[in-house]
Amino acid sequence: YLNGYGETRPREIPPGWSEWHGTPDPDAKFYFGFRLNENGSLRRYGKEPGSYQTDVYARKAVEIVGRRARSVRPYFLWVAFLAPHAASSRSVPVKGPFGFPQVAPRHRGRFAREPLPRPPSFNEADVSDKSAEMRSRPPLAADLVQEVEKLYRRRLESLLAVDEAVGRIVRAVERSGEAANTLILFTSDNGYFQGEHRISHGKIFPYEPSIRVPLLVRGPGVPAGQRLPQLVWNGDLAPTILDYAGAGADLPADGRSLRPLFEDPGREWGRDVLIESPNEEGYGIRTPRFKLIRFPAGDVELYDLARDPDEVASLGRDPRYARIRRDLLARLGRLLRCSGKECRRGPALRLRVAYARGAGGCVRSALALRPQGPDVRALERLSYTVSGKRAAVATAAPFAVRVPLSALRPGVSQRLRARASLEDGRLVTLDRTVRRCS
Structure with a gap:
């Protein structure tokens, strides 16, 4: 759930939920030995293999699907896994420069020889085009790169249990007989850095490795096997769910339902996507081709993602792109101030x-x-x-x-x-x- 949930009131059930199984902080980042608020009662799970947090959530989700499917009333189920986040230092001591996720015992070592991806932005040699903060970052030392590779392998291994859990939940929906009448959305938290732009770990800078996340959708009217190219963002998820449920929102939504794109894959809205950082590491605006980032100190980076998908060479000071830079900065300002349908505005055509x-x-x-x-x-x-x-x-x-x-x-x-x-x-x-x- 939200960061900080349950720190002072671990038995609290957030408004709107008819059934609740959530880990209060700091246990939310414990893979074993965590407390779980089960409809207002706290239960502590142990450290045996069957108490691995991902597996516990999978079992509960499967049980809920089987039980709720028997009712004529529709239901909304939200399952959020911890992996591949690092385990809390309160449960697993941090011995190196950063923490690692804990892996289900059955999956340990499965990716022990997987090489770390090294795109052109990996340990970037020339950062003179970047913001002042990025220019201050030293190149990653060889021993730190080795730790990043270990972390990458551990993340992959931790996701194997998530993969199994998703499969179990989908099969439960199919067994319930409601698959043809169920919308399933799979997405994730921010992406992680793994050495790109000299960032060894973390996820809060507005570059592509962090802002891009998967979105898989299955359900009635969703074209099977298609990959749609339109830009969408996490603000579109709630309007999409409400659309399929035939419900309305009490507050104005900045996003919009994706259902029209499923029904007409050739439709294009032409809207911009706002990139926000919780700690103000920079704001950005994204189109299918360009991305502009404005950093707190005033630095501006501009990338032509069609030619430079790894964001190696900023065009922020290139006079040939002055008009695009000016237009994107103006539209970024509007996105930061907008609310509701004004955030969904496309080109004036x-x-x-x-x-x-x-x-x-x-x-x-x-x-x-x-x-x-x-x-x-x-x-x-x-x-x-x-x-x-x-x-x-x-x-x-x-x-x-x-x-x-x-x-x-x-x-x-x-x-x-x-x-x-x-x-x-x-x-x-x-x-x-x-x-x-x-």
């Missing part, structure tokens, strides 16, 4: 469609299409489709095209979609429905 109209507004001539709005200046490409079939492409201002009447089927309403690509990597789809006269 709209599609003008002109044609000769027949009875009831039906189309009786070729379509003249042209984008309008302040962000037209940032357009790089517009591609047009009619009911999914390519109709026209424009790559230069004013991005106007003509779609012949023959591209439309008589008497049928069809979706006209313009897919706009902007210079900062944002993509947005602009849709209109038209009907050719019979």
Whole structure:
């Protein structure tokens, strides 16, 4: 649960939960020998293999699924595992530069020879383009790199029990007969650094290894086996759950339901994603192509992730990117101040469609299409489709095209979609429905 939960009131059940099994701090980071608040009663688990925290949570989740599935009332189950976090120093003494997760006894040594990934950003040789704080970091010494590799292997081993637990929970849902009527979301805490940018461990700096997390979704209407490229963030999870549950929120949501993307994988919103750090190590703004980071001391880093996915060479002082830097800084300021739907705003674009109209507004001539709005200046490409079939492409201002009447089927309403690509990597789809006269 939230950091600090239960420190002073270990039997507290947070508002809104009808059933509660949670570890109060500091036991939340004990893999063995932890206390568990079970609906207001504290129970302490031992140090035998069967009391490994991940396995305890898995057993409880499976039992809850089997019991709740028999009711006609829907239920929401949230299972949060400790792994691969380091164990608390109160349960396992820290002998090196950082702590390690405890591994289930059956999985010890399974990744003993797994090599540590070393991307181009690993122990970065030249950090002159980085913020003052990052420039102050010395290169990682060889003995510290060895410890990072040990930590990486231990993390992998600790996740094997999580993998097994997820499988057990999904199989329990399938056995209950409710799989076709259940939405399953799998995601994680922030990513960990493992030597990138000279950061040996931790997860609070706004670089890609920390901000990128997995999101797997399974459920009714979710396309199987597809990997969707749209940018989403953890603020989208609650609106998605509420959408599928047919419920509403009492407070304005900065995120939005992902259900429209599952139902229409070609849809693009063109919104920016805000990157926040709990300890103010920097704020950032992310588009599909660019990321800008503003550090507390005023340093600004800018990365073209299409060309530099490892964030090795900042473009923050490159005059060729001055307009993108200026635009992203302005939009970052708006994201830090916004609330609700203003946080979901995409590019200021709209599609003008002109044609000769027949009875009831039906189309009786070729379509003249042209984008309008302040962000037209940032357009790089517009591609047009009619009911999914390519109709026209424009790559230069004013991005106007003509779609012949023959591209439309008589008497049928069809979706006209313009897919706009902007210079900062944002993509947005602009849709209109038209009907050719019979």
